[in-house]
Amino acid sequence: MPAKEPVAVVGVGQTKHVAARRDVSIAGLVREAARRALDDAALDWADIDAVVIGKAPDFFEGVMMPELYLADALGAVGKPLLRVHTAGSVGGSTALVAAGLVAARVHRTVLTLAFEKQSESNAMWGLSLPVPFQQPLLAGAGGFFAPHVRAYIRRSGAPGTVGSLVAYKDRRNALRNPYAHLHEHGITLEKVQSSPMLWDPIRYSETCPSSDGACAMVLADRAGASRAPYPPAWVHGGAMRSEPTLFAGKDFVSPQAGKDCAADVYRQAGITDPRREIDAVEMYVPFSWYEPMWLENLGFAAEGEGWKLTESGVTELGGDLPVNPSGGVLSTNPIGASGMIRFAEAVLQVRDRAGAHQVAGARKALGHAYGGGSQFFSMWLVGAGPPET
Amino acid sequence: MSATPASGAPSAPEVPRAPLVVEFPFTRSLGPVQSAFLTGLRERTVLGVRTAGGRVLVPPVEYDPETSEEIGDLVQVGTAGTVTTWAWNPDPRRGQPLRTPFAWVLVRLDGADTGLLHALDAPGPDAVRTGMRVRVRWAQDRGGAITDIACFEPYENGDEGGGESGGGNREGGGGNRHTAGHAAGHAAGHAAGHGKAGGPANGEGRRVDPAAPGAGRRAAAGPRPHSGAFDDPVTGVVAPARLDYTYTPGRAQSRFINALAERRITGERCPSCRKVYVPPRGACPTCGVATSEQVGVGPRGTVTTFCIVNIKAKNLDIEVPYVYAHIALDGADLPLHARIAGIPYDRVRMGLRVEPVWTQGGRHPDHYRPTGEPDADYDTYRELL
Numbered sequence: 001m002p003a004k005e006p007v008a009v010v011g012v013g014q015t016k017h018v019a020a021r022r023d024v025s026i027a028g029l030v031r032e033a034a035r036r037a038l039d040d041a042a043l044d045w046a047d048i049d050a051v052v053i054g055k056a057p058d059f060f061e062g063v064m065m066p067e068l069y070l071a072d073a074l075g076a077v078g079k080p081l082l083r084v085h086t087a088g089s090v091g092g093s094t095a096l097v098a099a100g101l102v103a104a105r106v107h108r109t110v111l112t113l114a115f116e117k118q119s120e121s122n123a124m125w126g127l128s129l130p131v132p133f134q135q136p137l138l139a140g141a142g143g144f145f146a147p148h149v150r151a152y153i154r155r156s157g158a159p160g161t162v163g164s165l166v167a168y169k170d171r172r173n174a175l176r177n178p179y180a181h182l183h184e185h186g187i188t189l190e191k192v193q194s195s196p197m198l199w200d201p202i203r204y205s206e207t208c209p210s211s212d213g214a215c216a217m218v219l220a221d222r223a224g225a226s227r228a229p230y231p232p233a234w235v236h237g238g239a240m241r242s243e244p245t246l247f248a249g250k251d252f253v254s255p256q257a258g259k260d261c262a263a264d265v266y267r268q269a270g271i272t273d274p275r276r277e278i279d280a281v282e283m284y285v286p287f288s289w290y291e292p293m294w295l296e297n298l299g300f301a302a303e304g305e306g307w308k309l310t311e312s313g314v315t316e317l318g319g320d321l322p323v324n325p326s327g328g329v330l331s332t333n334p335i336g337a338s339g340m341i342r343f344a345e346a347v348l349q350v351r352d353r354a355g356a357h358q359v360a361g362a363r364k365a366l367g368h369a370y371g372g373g374s375q376f377f378s379m380w381l382v383g384a385g386p387p388e389t
Numbered sequence: 390m391s392a393t394p395a396s397g398a399p400s401a402p403e404v405p406r407a408p409l410v411v412e413f414p415f416t417r418s419l420g421p422v423q424s425a426f427l428t429g430l431r432e433r434t435v436l437g438v439r440t441a442g443g444r445v446l447v448p449p450v451e452y453d454p455e456t457s458e459e460i461g462d463l464v465q466v467g468t469a470g471t472v473t474t475w476a477w478n479p480d481p482r483r484g485q486p487l488r489t490p491f492a493w494v495l496v497r498l499d500g501a502d503t504g505l506l507h508a509l510d511a512p513g514p515d516a517v518r519t520g521m522r523v524r525v526r527w528a529q530d531r532g533g534a535i536t537d538i539a540c541f542e543p544y545e546n547g548d549e550g551g552g553e554s555g556g557g558n559r560e561g562g563g564g565n566r567h568t569a570g571h572a573a574g575h576a577a578g579h580a581a582g583h584g585k586a587g588g589p590a591n592g593e594g595r596r597v598d599p600a601a602p603g604a605g606r607r608a609a610a611g612p613r614p615h616s617g618a619f620d621d622p623v624t625g626v627v628a629p630a631r632l633d634y635t636y637t638p639g640r641a642q643s644r645f646i647n648a649l650a651e652r653r654i655t656g657e658r659c660p661s662c663r664k665v666y667v668p669p670r671g672a673c674p675t676c677g678v679a680t681s682e683q684v685g686v687g688p689r690g691t692v693t694t695f696c697i698v699n700i701k702a703k704n705l706d707i708e709v710p711y712v713y714a715h716i717a718l719d720g721a722d723l724p725l726h727a728r729i730a731g732i733p734y735d736r737v738r739m740g741l742r743v744e745p746v747w748t749q750g751g752r753h754p755d756h757y758r759p760t761g762e763p764d765a766d767y768d769t770y771r772e773l774l
């Protein structure tokens with residue numbers, strides 16, 4: 001018996017992400033995603049051994065410890081219920097905690113779920129609390145990240161249009177994903193490029209929306225995988241890394257923690273050339289320019305070269321390294337769930353269940369999330385076949 | 390690390406304090422079950438939900454805690470009930486149901502199997518006991534919220550199935566009933582204590598005739614099925630949240646703030662990696678050691694990167710567009726964040742040399758402006774980006 005149990009993803013469920021789900025409570029929202037994941041796995045509440053839930057900071061929705069109130073809705077009564085929190089990367093780290101429980105043979109079948117109801121929250125102000133004795137300068141995440149985008153453009157020499165190419169691609173990909181929030185049928189590159197400049201160099205159309213949504217997955221051991229009605233995805237590697245928000249020598253353009261996290265995942269998965277060996281990537285791109293930035297950080301391109309993959313169409317759905325075929329965070333952003341959606345979309349690709357945004361023949365896919373001030377990273381690599389043991 | 394201050398460590402600064410209030414009006418979509426419950430309160434109807442096992446949960450939930458199944462089998466329960474446990478609150482705070490001291494109570498309403506948390510208006514802890522009978526006092530103005538129940542009030546010899554007061558369409562109304570409730574509770578607590586006092590003050594309300602069949606037993610108040618349907622249902626509520634803090638910035642930040650008041654900008658050098666942190670935080674985040682050596686930095690510095698903000702923030706008194714910049718002050722090893730002015734926003738650039746502009750009485754530089762020096766070479770600040 002191998003030291004670790006192989007971990008399979010046997011069920012995936014999402015809500016249709018929208019600006020406001022006024023018809024359901026938070027409990028009703030998470031329930032919908034969880035039920036769909038169970039249905040995908042042909043399992044019921046009684047089959048679940050433990051529940052691992054994640055969401056963004058409590059301040060966003062003003063619910064302290066939402067996991068307490070959601071125990072009923074998630075069928076967690078009488079079972080372990082854990083809550084994970086790592087800012088925007090939380091959806092990814094939540095899935096990794098769940099995977100660890102199966103890998104360690106603590107539990108055999110684990111439901112993991114993440115959500116956000118941004119319509120009922122104050123994410124903008126929750127991120128920008130006034131602090132006495134400090135000069136208030138900024139509100140929201142865009143202004144925080146825009147200077148780092150400018151630094152990337154300066155450092156790489158990328159043409160100013162690269163960000164708009166990413167947004168144009170992701171919004172078109174979203175048209176193929178029925179669960180995506182934004183379905184901009186009349187989208188054109190010109191519309192993206194003429195949208196208002198919010199935090200120069202970030203334009204309106206290059207920013208993520210505010211969404212209500214939830215995403216859930218059912219993780220199982222090898223025996224559970226053999227009973228699953230559809231092909232499972234197998235976890236070949238997973239890792240988390242953190243670093244301080246601000247420190248002397250911090251590289252906001254390509255944080256060391258992100259590089260280390262990716263290297264760990266590739267080592268676990270036996271990946272030596274990610275650009276050739278990985279078939280699809282779901283990465284956390286809340287502002288368009290983060291695609292070329294993360295392409296470099298994750299080792300798909302040399303430093304300063306990531307934008308060339310974007311510009312040459314490599315990251316398009318038909319390219320040889322499709323990035324965010326689902327439409328990504330740029331099209332759907334229920335913050336706490338956004339990381340898990342990346343992980344789940346990677347799963348759908350290798351299970352050949354991504355529908356109209358399926359990357360043909362995808363065998364290995366990377367799910368990636370980051371959070372805080374580019375300080376929390378979580379990633380997993382999933383494959384169509386079980387990992388070699 | 391030693392608890393003894395290192396020699397040469399600065400003396401403890403005067404630490405400023407300030408109130409910090411964090412307040413948001415959060416909204417909540419209710420979903421079908423909570424919508425029925427809160428709309429019911431508006432209509433002076435208390436609804437519960439029946440589980441697969443036959444228990445009646447009040448307040449109702451959407452999912453069965455035992456089977457995890459979705460439930461929506463609503464029933465109407467009584468507006469009087471029994472206190473199952475309580476705690477006296479001698480000092481009510483902002484936003485609590487009553488301004489005078491009251492008891493927090495769990496009330497098992499007649500027909501329910503669970504306790505509803507609410508406030509009991511009683512003259513003192515001696516007037517409250519587990520097992521006492523209480524009834525709803527409705528708020529005068531009801532809009533579909535838990536506060537539609539103003540509070541509970543003693544109802545010591547009220548039989549099960551009866552009792553409610555307030556709401557303004559009965560004689561006396563909520564205000565007068567308040568007094569009656571006090572008197573009744575007081576009398577019950579001291580004179581009888583077993584719910585048999587039978588004072589005239591308790592004879593009001595929709596009391597069940599003790600002679601009627603089934604009176605006083607739970608069957609009399611048995612929950613009745615309810616569709617949960619009301620005209621103009623409440624689908625969402627606003628839930629204001631507020632946290633009151635007293636903020637103290639700590640010693641390192643306080644030294645920084647106090648120096649700013651003298652128009653000096655100070656950092657702290659890490660004894661291990663020698664990096665200078667501005668603003669200082671009392672410890673080096675990479676080495677994990679305390680920092681104490683004070684280092685004057687700036688006042689001039691270099692814009693390493695920036696963005697142009699075009700969105701007017703509702704809580705910021707800054708006209709747009711404005712430039713939000715990272716500035717590496719001379720002698721500092723990481724940039725601080727500040728606003729650039731004194732130059733058209735579209736002429737700000739990376740490498741621009743700037744200096745602070747102070748205002749009378751300001752606790753920090755109002756903004757930074759160009760010094761007129763030549764721009765810094767990229768290689769001098771690329772490591773600080």
Ligand SMILES: [Zn+2]
Pocket residue numbers: 659660661662663664673674675676677
């Ligand atoms: Zn250090």
